[in-house]
Amino acid sequence: MKTTRCLLRNLVQRPASALSMTSGSHRSAYSTMTSKGDAASLNSPIPILRTLAELREWRRALFARGATVGFVPTMGALHSGHLNLVRASLAETDETIVSVYVNPAQFAPHEDFGSYPRTLPTDIQALVSLTTSADDASTAPARSKLVSAIFAPTTDQLYPNGIERDKSKQRGAFVEVAGLQDRMEGASRPTFFRGVATVVTKLFNAVQPDLAYFGQKDIQQAILLRRMVSDLLFPHPPGPSAVRVLPTSRAEDGLALSSRNAYLTPASRKHATALHDALQRGQDAWAGGSPPAKVLETARSHVAHAARLSARENVHIELLYISLNDPHTLETIWDSQDRSQLSGAILSGAAMISEGKDGQKTRLIDNLLLDFSLE
Numbered sequence: 001m002k003t004t005r006c007l008l009r010n011l012v013q014r015p016a017s018a019l020s021m022t023s024g025s026h027r028s029a030y031s032t033m034t035s036k037g038d039a040a041s042l043n044s045p046i047p048i049l050r051t052l053a054e055l056r057e058w059r060r061a062l063f064a065r066g067a068t069v070g071f072v073p074t075m076g077a078l079h080s081g082h083l084n085l086v087r088a089s090l091a092e093t094d095e096t097i098v099s100v101y102v103n104p105a106q107f108a109p110h111e112d113f114g115s116y117p118r119t120l121p122t123d124i125q126a127l128v129s130l131t132t133s134a135d136d137a138s139t140a141p142a143r144s145k146l147v148s149a150i151f152a153p154t155t156d157q158l159y160p161n162g163i164e165r166d167k168s169k170q171r172g173a174f175v176e177v178a179g180l181q182d183r184m185e186g187a188s189r190p191t192f193f194r195g196v197a198t199v200v201t202k203l204f205n206a207v208q209p210d211l212a213y214f215g216q217k218d219i220q221q222a223i224l225l226r227r228m229v230s231d232l233l234f235p236h237p238p239g240p241s242a243v244r245v246l247p248t249s250r251a252e253d254g255l256a257l258s259s260r261n262a263y264l265t266p267a268s269r270k271h272a273t274a275l276h277d278a279l280q281r282g283q284d285a286w287a288g289g290s291p292p293a294k295v296l297e298t299a300r301s302h303v304a305h306a307a308r309l310s311a312r313e314n315v316h317i318e319l320l321y322i323s324l325n326d327p328h329t330l331e332t333i334w335d336s337q338d339r340s341q342l343s344g345a346i347l348s349g350a351a352m353i354s355e356g357k358d359g360q361k362t363r364l365i366d367n368l369l370l371d372f373s374l375e
């Protein structure tokens with residue numbers, strides 16, 4: 001009952017065309033805002049916006065009310081790392097919108113765009129379950145505790161003139177963040193950050209959030225997007241500090257939560273902590289005063305050691321990189337650099353892991369902050 005009141009309060013603040021039919025519980029409510037009957041078939045109490053027109057109508061009503069909007073961009077297959085970002089937005093803003101969109105432009109033609117997990121029905125349930133007990137009358141929060149909308153556009157909405165995944169065939173307007181996009185993840189995924197910066201620009205232009213939420217797990221993405229917002233004078237979110245970056249959520253054994261972990265077999269999952277373990281060893285070396293060369297060597301040699309052990313169980317680990325970078329500029333910190341000249345560092349890495357040489361490969365990424373914190 002309480003959750004129903006919360007839902008109703010949330011819905012009646014929307015424009016008339018967005019009003020939803022509701023009945024006794026979250027699960028039986030649905031929204032007429034959803035295109036083409038999707039909401040009914042998805043049984044979603046949270047409006048699902050499929051088109052830019054729907055999103056803009058939703059946003060206009062919130063501007064009129066002076067409500068603040070928090071935005072959590074995702075590619076779906078939600079896990080508790082994503083949900084932490086959503087919780088932060090619910091706590092900090094009046095209305096929270098989550099996007100679920102697997103962006104073709106950030107996948108190179110050989111990458112896993114086709115097999116990327118797409119789980120919208122369970123994503124909706126995860127977002128609903130975040131909100132259940134928030135509407136206690138005695139402590140009724142001024143802010144909505146229900147996610148206000150999910151933006152799950154089709155590709156024609158975000159790329160009205162089409163999109164090629166092969167960069168050489170792409171035409172039209174794209175966003176690049178020079179100097180920050182070509183190292184670390186960018187060195188092993190050369191088209192990735194252009195795709196990310198471009199789609200996040202579109203999403204920011206469409207949603208016009210007051211605050212946006214990203215995860216430290218993808219630290220280069222977060223730092224690059226802060227720089228993009230600053231350089232391109234984005235009004236929404238209004239400056240780099242409005243791009244919030246939350247700590248990496250981990251499994252008990254330290255593995256960073258990631259949608260792609262769904263690809264791991266039980267055997268490869270057992271060995272998937274190799275990267276995080278290696279970064280921790282590098283962090284320990286740093287804390288002990290080691291120079292960059294030793295920090296890097298410590299982390300790299302741990303991955304090599306873990307790969308030898310996992311190979312005995314037919315699990316293959318291929319290290320893509322271990323890197324030390326300046327936390328502000330992302331400039332590479334070289335082996336011989338003098339630590340006293342550094343204002344902290346990011347120790348990051350990526351590896352591919354698979355069971356059997358021809359088994360499905362899972363990309364693992366992770367990072368740790370050395371003498372530096374993201375505010």
Ligand SMILES: Nc1ncnc2c1ncn2[C@@H]1O[C@H](COP(=O)(O)OP(=O)(O)OP(=O)(O)O)[C@@H](O)[C@H]1O
Nearest residue numbers: 074075076081214215217218248249257258259260
């Ligand atoms: N473990 C995590 N902790 C904190 N934030 C996370 C975590 N995993 C993802 N995020 C953040 O959630 C947002 C959406 O990420 P995305 O949907 O790509 O999920 P993902 O788990 O990173 O998937 P992928 O397997 O593609 O890397 C990003 O800002 C990302 O940094």
Ligand SMILES: CC(C)(CO)[C@@H](O)C(=O)[O-]
Nearest residue numbers: 073074075103196199218
């Ligand atoms: C920011 C993002 C949603 C853009 O597609 C994606 O790169 C992600 O989920 O980290």
Ligand code: BAL
Nearest residue numbers: 075106107192218221
């Ligand atoms: N979270 C990063 C999205 C990607 O790897 O495509």
